[in-house]
Amino acid sequence: MTILLDIAGLSVCYGGIKAVAEVDLVVHEGERVALIGANGAGKSSTLKAVAGLMVPSSGQLLYDGTPLERLAVWQRVGAGLCLVPEGRGVFPRLSIEENLLMGAWHRRRDAGVLSDMERIYGLFERLKERRLQPAGTLSGGEQQLLALGRALMSRPRLLLLDEPSMGLAPLMVEKVFDVIRAIAGSGVTLLLVEQNARLALELCDRAYVMESGKVVLTGKADECLRDARVQEAYLGGDQS
Amino acid sequence: MATFFQQLVNGLTLGSIYALVALGYTMVYGIMELINFAHGDMVMVGALVTLSLTHVLAGLGVPLALALPLSLLGAMAVCMALGWLIERVAYRPLRRAPRLAPLITAIGLSMVIEQVAALLWGRGYLTFSLPVSRVWNLGGVVVTPIQTGVLGLSLLLMWGLLWLVRKTSLGRAMRATAQNPEVARLMGVDTDQVISMTFVLGSALAAVAGLMVVAYYGIGNYTMGFMLGLKAFTAAVLGGIGSLAGAMWGGLLLGVVEALGAGYIGDVTGGLFGSNYKDVFAFLVLIGVLIFHPQGLLGGRAGEKV
Ligand SMILES: Nc1ncnc2c1ncn2[C@@H]1O[C@H](COP(=O)(O)OP(=O)(O)OP(=O)(O)O)[C@@H](O)[C@H]1O
Ligand SMILES: [Mg+2]
Numbered sequence: 001m002t003i004l005l006d007i008a009g010l011s012v013c014y015g016g017i018k019a020v021a022e023v024d025l026v027v028h029e030g031e032r033v034a035l036i037g038a039n040g041a042g043k044s045s046t047l048k049a050v051a052g053l054m055v056p057s058s059g060q061l062l063y064d065g066t067p068l069e070r071l072a073v074w075q076r077v078g079a080g081l082c083l084v085p086e087g088r089g090v091f092p093r094l095s096i097e098e099n100l101l102m103g104a105w106h107r108r109r110d111a112g113v114l115s116d117m118e119r120i121y122g123l124f125e126r127l128k129e130r131r132l133q134p135a136g137t138l139s140g141g142e143q144q145l146l147a148l149g150r151a152l153m154s155r156p157r158l159l160l161l162d163e164p165s166m167g168l169a170p171l172m173v174e175k176v177f178d179v180i181r182a183i184a185g186s187g188v189t190l191l192l193v194e195q196n197a198r199l200a201l202e203l204c205d206r207a208y209v210m211e212s213g214k215v216v217l218t219g220k221a222d223e224c225l226r227d228a229r230v231q232e233a234y235l236g237g238d239q240s
Numbered sequence: 241m242a243t244f245f246q247q248l249v250n251g252l253t254l255g256s257i258y259a260l261v262a263l264g265y266t267m268v269y270g271i272m273e274l275i276n277f278a279h280g281d282m283v284m285v286g287a288l289v290t291l292s293l294t295h296v297l298a299g300l301g302v303p304l305a306l307a308l309p310l311s312l313l314g315a316m317a318v319c320m321a322l323g324w325l326i327e328r329v330a331y332r333p334l335r336r337a338p339r340l341a342p343l344i345t346a347i348g349l350s351m352v353i354e355q356v357a358a359l360l361w362g363r364g365y366l367t368f369s370l371p372v373s374r375v376w377n378l379g380g381v382v383v384t385p386i387q388t389g390v391l392g393l394s395l396l397l398m399w400g401l402l403w404l405v406r407k408t409s410l411g412r413a414m415r416a417t418a419q420n421p422e423v424a425r426l427m428g429v430d431t432d433q434v435i436s437m438t439f440v441l442g443s444a445l446a447a448v449a450g451l452m453v454v455a456y457y458g459i460g461n462y463t464m465g466f467m468l469g470l471k472a473f474t475a476a477v478l479g480g481i482g483s484l485a486g487a488m489w490g491g492l493l494l495g496v497v498e499a500l501g502a503g504y505i506g507d508v509t510g511g512l513f514g515s516n517y518k519d520v521f522a523f524l525v526l527i528g529v530l531i532f533h534p535q536g537l538l539g540g541r542a543g544e545k546v
Contacts, residue, residue: 051426052425053422053425053426072425072430073425073426074425074426074427074428074429074430074431075428077426077427077428078428082426083426085422085423085426089420089422089423089426091415091416091419091420091423091424092419093415093419094412094415094416094419098412098415098416101409101412102412102413102416102424102427102429103427105409105413105427105428105429106428108409150427154427154428
């Protein structure tokens with residue numbers, strides 16, 4: 001399997017504080033990788049470095065064999081790398097349709113955009129009904145679905161998802177994860193950050209566990225699910 | 241009653257010029273929360289370039305009907321280039337600096353532009369007269385072709401700008417950048433370029449406003465951008481800074497308030513204050529808005545930001 005994303009010795013700092021410390025992480029083409037850990041472990045900071053929102057203080061990021069530092073944030077989508085940020089980041093005063101079009105910004109002159117939009121409306125009936133309304137009027141779950149749809153509009157090769165279940169009711173979480181599973185099934189490579197470790201581990205092939213900026217455990221997702229330390233810290237301890 | 245309608249016409253003409261300039265303030269504010277105090281001077285540059293080019297072309301024997309639009313295009317090109325340059329050189333390096341830094345830069349820039357203009361055009365008043373003597377008399381209300389031209393062109397440009405911001409992909413990127421620049425970048429938008437385009441668009445409108453001012457008043461001077469800039473800024477605040485529709489309504493309203501104020505102040509104060517006090521009204525409006533309704537008429541929730 002070819003390596004799509006290769007993170008080596010990545011450190012990210014906020015002022016003097018090191019939020020990510022010498023992290024090594026690899027994602028193969030077609031793989032689903034989970035990155036789990038407690039609040040403040042440095043998961044979002046890792047994704048932000050990959051997307052270009054944070055400049056690494058050290059380390060090497062390779063995407064499809066090329067160093068990512070050569071690409072500005074806005075150029076990375078065109079290369080197939082798309083981040084759905086923590087808190088979804090929909091444009092509240094743009095309509096749902098305009099939000100979807102923003103996802104296809106780098107291929108806005110491409111005739112395939114409209115058919116992709118129809119395909120996404122097919123996945124999310126609710127979005128189609130309300131396509132001319134401001135995205136800010138959607139519920140949190142619907143906004144998450146919109147953010148996923150918008151990311152799909154960019155035709156990503158590697159999708160980075162930062163806590164897609166955050167703040168959602170259980171039913172909605174299920175729906176969002178169904179969609180993520182469908183996206184992964186269509187061949188998109190996934191790097192999924194989640195606090196809901198069980199959901200993430202059940203969906204993914206491999207996992208990394210972060211604690212205070214460091215990767216403390218990595219392995220097959222089902223092995224992590226059975227790991228005593230993971231169960232203790234992230235799965236409530238009692239299920240085995 | 242004739243005075244009322246006459247001043248209404250005068251006010252709408254003037255107000256539509258304020259509106260064009262106010263759009264430049266409000267677009268830049270909407271997209272990067274910066275008050276570009278050098279924007280008023282862009283109007284002056286547009287005015288003086290138009291004026292000089294028209295004289296040069298007329299000297300070459302080009303008929304006015306051709307010289308005027310050509311000069312305007314030239315002035316627009318100069319202003320757009322200058323607006324682009326100012327953003328690039330003066331504001332972009334300060335993107336992450338504290339708010340006060342770009343504000344002070346803007347004031348400094350304004351002085352630099354005025355002094356360079358004084359070197360190029362001198363400190364005196366330059367005259368500009370269009371050979372239009374016809375007027376229309378509508379039941380005691382006098383309307384000149386220049387007034388109708390100013391109003392018509394302003395409305396056309398405002399409609400065009402609204403269309404651009406609401407319907408085109410550049411407009412969509414501008415609104416996305418205004419709402420969340422970080423996510424806009426994640427979606428592939430080169431937000432620096434969008435910001436450049438915003439400055440360029442505002443500067444083009446300022447150039448047109450410059451032509452309108454010299455055509456309307458018949459004179460131009462290197463300091464003319466100062467008061468005009470302040471009034472347009474007032475109009476933008478009145479309408480709710482950041483809101484496009486707000487800048488338009490704010491501009492028209494301010495023009496009308498000022499014209500009516502100037503028309504009646506003599507009568508109301510028994511001749512104590514004359515129409516030369518008209519500038520006071522703009523600042524009374526500004527102070528009043530800031531004290532009683534700082535979000536402006538269409539600001540805050542309801543207003544459509546850039
Ligand atoms: N903008 C910031 N300024 C300063 N410190 C920050 C900033 N963002 C994050 N941090 C710090 O960096 C560390 C890692 O934060 P990060 O957001 O990457 O964690 P996380 O694993 O995503 O946590 P969560 O599960 O809460 O989202 C934390 O200690 C956090 O306080
Ligand atoms: Mg996080």
